[in-house]
Amino acid sequence: MNLIIDIGNTRIKAGLFEQNLLKHFFVFETSSHDSEIVSPAVKGSSALIAADLFNKYAIDQCIVASVVDGMEPFTNQLKEKATILIFESTMPSPVKNLYQSTNTLGTDRFAAAIGGNSVFPNKNVLVIDAGTCIKYNFVNSNNEFLGGAISPGLQMRFNSLNTFTSRLPLIQVEEDFDSLIGSNTKESILSGVEIGIVAEVEGVIERYQHIYPDITVILTGGDTNFFEKRLKSRIFTDSFIILKGLNRVLEYTINEK
16 A cells, blocks of 8 residues: 655645555644644644554555655654655656756646646646645646646735735635625725636636647645636546645656666
C-alpha cells in the first residue's frame, strides 16, 4: 500500500492507495508557528501520522510533497517506518517537465499536472487548483507540462484589501452573494472579490479553449465548491488530483528501478 502525503500551506492531505485506487483519505491541519503536524481532533504532532497510520495499515512505501519549510522532523520520522520518496519538481516523472525554472516550480503544481494527465492521458488538460492561491497548470496532448499561472486565492484577496488599506474592513466569503453592483462598502468588496475572481477563472478557461478547443478542465482545491456552482464552463471536479499525481510518480519511480 502506498502512503501519499501532500503538505500545503493550510492543510495536509494524506491518501492510502493500492496501486491506482485510493482506499483511504485523511486531512490534517498545518501549524504555521512550528514544524508540527496537528490533527484537528487530536492535538498531537507528526507522530500522529508516522505512528497512527503505519500501525493501522500495511504501508510499503511513501511519497511526500510539501510547499512549506521545516518538515524535516516529520519526514525523518517517516523514514524510520518505510521507504520514503521526497517529491521534487526536478525529478523524473511520467510527464515531461518543460517549465523553464523547474527549481522554483511548486511541487503541488507539478503534482496536480501529473494527476490531471493520469486521469486524461494524451489530452490537453488544464488543472485549476483553487486554494490559498489559484494555480493554473497545463499539460498538452503530448504529455508535456508547459506551465500556467498563479494568482491570489479567494481569502487572500479579502485579506489583502484589509491589510494594504487604512479603512477597508476584512470581509468573509459569502457563498450566496451574486450582486454585481455593491450598494455599500461590504457589498462592493464582495462584488469585487467574488464576482471578479469568477470572471478571472472564466476568462482564463476561455482563452485556453480558444487555443485548445478540445481542452479538459479539472477543478480542485479548498475553494472548489465556491467555483463549481458559479462557473459556466464545463469542468470536472476532483479533490484528489494532487494525491493521484503523487501516487503516479511513486509508482513510476518504483517501476523504473
